[in-house]
Amino acid sequence: MDASTWVPTRTPPNLLARLFDYKPFLICVCLAPALGLLLVFLTYPLGLGIWLAFTDAEIGRSGSWVGLENFDSLMEDRVFLNAVWFTVFYTAAATVVKFALGLWLALLLNHHIPFKSIIRAIILMPFIVPTVLSAIAFWWIYDPQFSILSYVLVDVLHWRDTYIDFLGTPWAARWSLIAANIWRGIPFVAITLLAGLQTISPALYEAALLDGASPWQRFRFVTTPLLMPILAVVLTFSVLFTFTDFQLVYAITRGGPINSTHLMATLAFQRGIPGSQLGEGAAIAVAMIPFLVLATLLSYFALARRKWQQGPENE
Amino acid sequence: MSDTTATTIGATTEPEGPQLLSWDSRARRVVTIYVPLACFLVILLFPFYWMGITTFKPNSELLNYKDNNPFWISSPTLDNIRKLLFETDYPRWLTTTMAVAFASTALSLVSSVLAAYAIQRLRFRGSNYVGLAIYIAYLVPPSILFIPLAQVVFQLGLFDTPFALILTYPTFLIPFCTWLLIGYFKSIPYELEECALIDGASRLQILRRITLPLAVPGLISAGIFAFTLSWNEFIYALAFISSTEKKTVPVAILTELVQGDVYHWGSLMAGALLGSLPVAIFYSFFVEYYVSSLTGAVKE
Incomplete structure (x- = not known):
């Protein structure tokens, strides 16, 4: 039954119906499930996590307050410092390439091409499929003995003489992980930026064309400024999710070889759950918060800037 | 094998595209739009293709690239799925x-x-x-x-x-x-x-x-x-x-x-x-x- 065919029937108001029409009560009822779940399983654990970071809790033993001891020991822990460094590097390298390629793909898709919607649907596949499952496929692609990439480079193109040990040495493993992350991230960037591109009025391009603007000038002075607000939001999300990435690294290398590819999230997991040092794991997780706050503030100011561009009357 | 060669062609020819205005627009469109797009599609889909083809390969083909073309299956099997x-x-x-x-x-x-x-x-x-x-x-x-x-x-x-x-x-x-x-x-x-x-x-x-x-x-x-x-x-x-x-x-x-x-x-x-x-x-x-x-x- 839709809105146009609905004929109201008057029911005699009973007590329950009147209670549900009492606005404050109704608001509480409506907000209760969502806020209840979020408070119990998000806000409370967030606070608990910060508390745990200052205790020596272990699995099955609630710890006592130890002040900054966890952070002190972490600051001298080479593995942790290496994880912080690699997390920043991983995020920066993956984000730059993801956005360069994603923007290029979005610009390609913004042309009139046949089967556009099918292509768009196919492009999102890496984003839809569970990350761990595609990570396993990458693990197989990176196999030291039977890697298809090595096969192509050595036996088909004859560019190399030996098979590449993708996951055996620290730097090769780092770049392999970054490549896998880029592969997974491109679709999200491309599709969201494409949506941003489609909101740009063609009239602006026509006007620029009439003024004799070259393709580069049209991109630089029409596309870029109008795409900025959405770009900033997508960037924030992308940085946030790349920085806290867990699945790819856990599935492909588990932090190896010799702890060189640990992200902060995987290190927190390793210390906290299998290593049962809950306090130390929580401290590593808490150490991610400043970075995340920075990314969120970036998003806030980008949004504020968009409001400023659109004028105050546009909400 | 074709995907990597295609990538290099796409990467080297694409930036030159816009300058060659003397080309007829159709050829230019192919080089600046369709070739890079095809590369993107091949790279984005290759892991799934590889996942699929590995699923149906018998072990003898899976671990022997010398005698078989690894990009194709000569005797597909449902053994892996059955297992x-x-x-x-x-x-x-x-x-x-x-x-x-x-x-x-x-x-x-x-x-x-x-x-x-x-x-x-x-x-x-x-x-x-x-x-x-x-x-x-x-x-x-x-x-x-x-x-x-x-x-x-x-x-x-x-x-x-x-x-x-x-x-x-x-x-x-x-x-x-x-x-x-x-x-x-x-x-x-x-x-x-x-x-x-x-x-x-x-x-x-x-x-x-x-x-x-x-x-x-x-x-x-x-x-x-x-x-x-x-x-x-x-x-x-x-x-x-x-x-x-x-x-x-x-x-x-x-x-x-x-x-x-x-x-x-x-x-x-x-x-x-x-x-x-x-x-x-x-x-x-x-x-x-x-x-x-x-x-x-x-x-x-």
């Missing part, structure tokens, strides 16, 4: 994953609809702040929550039960769905509700009979997105579930099928393929809704 379905708990993991995904999606959708309706339509003092708080909740990633959440789950006696997942997945589903639905409710004219109010309908009747039917596309978008997100979830399922038969597909493949030093790539890839298929099929029916929710969430 997966009948010698492991795979069907069980699949049904668990499906049940958890449906339950958490349903739970999140109901809570999000009510919350979004309260925030957007019942408008109260501070409703904007509640909306903002829910948005900020979306920015809290599971990787910083799983350690304390493990303790909460343990204290509530939910550890190693499906409810540990059904109740924790909404923490990242509700913020997203609520935010999406607030945007959707905004697009429904308020006058429709006013008319119904004047006709004597109660608030709940309005929600059920007017707002919800009009918001069905938004509900589908939110539902499909929530479903794929919960199917994808890994870290909570890894941390909160310990017994083999209760694991979800992504966790089970990684922890149960990978054992020892000899990897059975055939069955691993079969597991990855079968685990991806349901969500891919589900997605293919609702592509437009999915894309609109993805882009809508960013634009809001």
Whole structure:
């Protein structure tokens, strides 16, 4: 039954119906499930996590307050410092390439091409499929003995003489992980930026064309400024999710070889759950918060800037 | 083999494209648009092709590139899939994953609809702040929550039960769905509700009979997105579930099928393929809704 065919029937108001029409009560009822779940399983654990970071809790033993001891020991822990460094590097390298390629793909898709919607649907596949499952496929692609990439480079193109040990040495493993992350991230960037591109009025391009603007000038002075607000939001999300990435690294290398590819999230997991040092794991997780706050503030100011561009009357 | 050669051609010729204005526009279009696009498609899809082809390869072909073309199968076999379905708990993991995904999606959708309706339509003092708080909740990633959440789950006696997942997945589903639905409710004219109010309908009747039917596309978008997100979830399922038969597909493949030093790539890839298929099929029916929710969430 839709809105146009609905004929109201008057029911005699009973007590329950009147209670549900009492606005404050109704608001509480409506907000209760969502806020209840979020408070119990998000806000409370967030606070608990910060508390745990200052205790020596272990699995099955609630710890006592130890002040900054966890952070002190972490600051001298080479593995942790290496994880912080690699997390920043991983995020920066993956984000730059993801956005360069994603923007290029979005610009390609913004042309009139046949089967556009099918292509768009196919492009999102890496984003839809569970990350761990595609990570396993990458693990197989990176196999030291039977890697298809090595096969192509050595036996088909004859560019190399030996098979590449993708996951055996620290730097090769780092770049392999970054490549896998880029592969997974491109679709999200491309599709969201494409949506941003489609909101740009063609009239602006026509006007620029009439003024004799070259393709580069049209991109630089029409596309870029109008795409900025959405770009900033997508960037924030992308940085946030790349920085806290867990699945790819856990599935492909588990932090190896010799702890060189640990992200902060995987290190927190390793210390906290299998290593049962809950306090130390929580401290590593808490150490991610400043970075995340920075990314969120970036998003806030980008949004504020968009409001400023659109004028105050546009909400 | 063709994909890497194609990539290099695309990479070297594309930047020159715009300068060669003397070309007829069709050839130029091919080089600047279709060739790079084809490279993107090949690279983005290659891992799936590889997953699929490995699934149906017998072991002799899988580990011998010298005598066989690795990009093709000469004698396809269903052995890997048979092994997966009948010698492991795979069907069980699949049904668990499906049940958890449906339950958490349903739970999140109901809570999000009510919350979004309260925030957007019942408008109260501070409703904007509640909306903002829910948005900020979306920015809290599971990787910083799983350690304390493990303790909460343990204290509530939910550890190693499906409810540990059904109740924790909404923490990242509700913020997203609520935010999406607030945007959707905004697009429904308020006058429709006013008319119904004047006709004597109660608030709940309005929600059920007017707002919800009009918001069905938004509900589908939110539902499909929530479903794929919960199917994808890994870290909570890894941390909160310990017994083999209760694991979800992504966790089970990684922890149960990978054992020892000899990897059975055939069955691993079969597991990855079968685990991806349901969500891919589900997605293919609702592509437009999915894309609109993805882009809508960013634009809001």
